[in-house]
Amino acid sequence: MTYCVGLFLKDGLVLLSDTRTNAGLDHISSFSKMHVVEQPGERMLALLTAGNLAITQAVWNRVQEGFPLGEEVHTLRDVPSMFRAAQLVGAAVRDVFETDGPAMKAQGVAFEASFLLGGQIAGGPMRLFLIYAAGNFIEATADTPFLQVGEHKYGKPILDRVVKNDTSLADGVKLVLISMDSTLRSNLSVGLPIDLMVYREGEQKVSLSRRITEEDSYFRQVSQRWSDSLREAYRALPSPGWIAD
Secondary structure (H helix, E strand, O other): OOEEEEEEEOOEEEEEEEOEEEOOOOOEEEOOOEEEEEEOOOEEEEEEEEEOHHHHHHHHHHHHHOEEEOOEEEOOOOOOOHHHHHHHHHHHHHHHHHHHHHHHHHOOOOOOEEEEEEEEEOOOOOEEEEEOOOOOEEEOOOOOOEEEEEOOOOOHHHHHHHOOOOOOHHHHHHHHHHHHHHHHHHOOOOOOOEEEEEEEOOOOOOOEEEEEOOOOHHHHHHHHHHHHHHHHHHHHOOOOOOOOO
16 A cells, blocks of 8 residues: 655645555565656656556556557657646556456456646646546645545545645645654555655746655654644643543
8 A cells, every 4th residue: 555645735736655565464665656757847747656556557657658648649748738648647547457457357456546646737737636546537626735545544634624725835745744644653554765746836847856764854853743742732622521530
C-alpha cells in the first residue's frame, strides 16, 4: 500500500508520496511513486501512483513511450492540455486492464491502481486530477482543494479541518507532512522515505523537490511537536460534567 496527497492551492501545488511497497511481511522495498515530466517554461506534470506496482509502472511506461489518444499517439511531453493528459493516463490504465486484467483475475489478484496527476502546461490553467482504476477521473477545485490516493483515511482529518484554497504553500507543506506522519504512525504499509514536491503556479518547472528520510530534522520536529500539541489540546478540553474524575 502507499499514501499520496496533493494540495490544489491558489499559489500552486504541494505533492507528497511515500515509497514503501510490500508483497507480504517478508518482502518490503522502496520505489518512488512520484514521476515528473518537466520542460521548464513549457510544462510541468507530476504523476503520483498508488496500488499494484506492476500496474502503475506499466501505465507510467505507456504514457512515457507514447500511447494512442483518439487518432494520434501522445506522451505526457506533448499532450496539448492537462485535461488531455488526464485522458491519456486514463486510456493507459484501461489498456493495462485489457492486457493484464484477465491473467490477474485468474491468479486471484485484484486490479488496484489510482493516480494523482497535477501540473500546468503553458497557455492553460494549473490542474490536479485523481484517476481511478477504471480510467475515469475527477478534478480538485477551489472548494475541494486536496486529493488523496492509497491509504488516505489516517491523514484526511487534518486536511478536512484546515486546508483551504488560499492556504500558503509553506503551510501546505506543513499540513501534508502532518498528514503523512499520522499515516506512518497508524499503518505499517506506508513508510519512509517520502518524496515532497512544490510547484508555483505559472512557472512550468519544479519549484522544490525533496526526499525526506528518517534523518530529516525538520520532519522529526514536525512529528514531535504535532504529537505534543495534540496531547496539550486534549488535556485543555473541559471534562464532561456527567462523569466523575
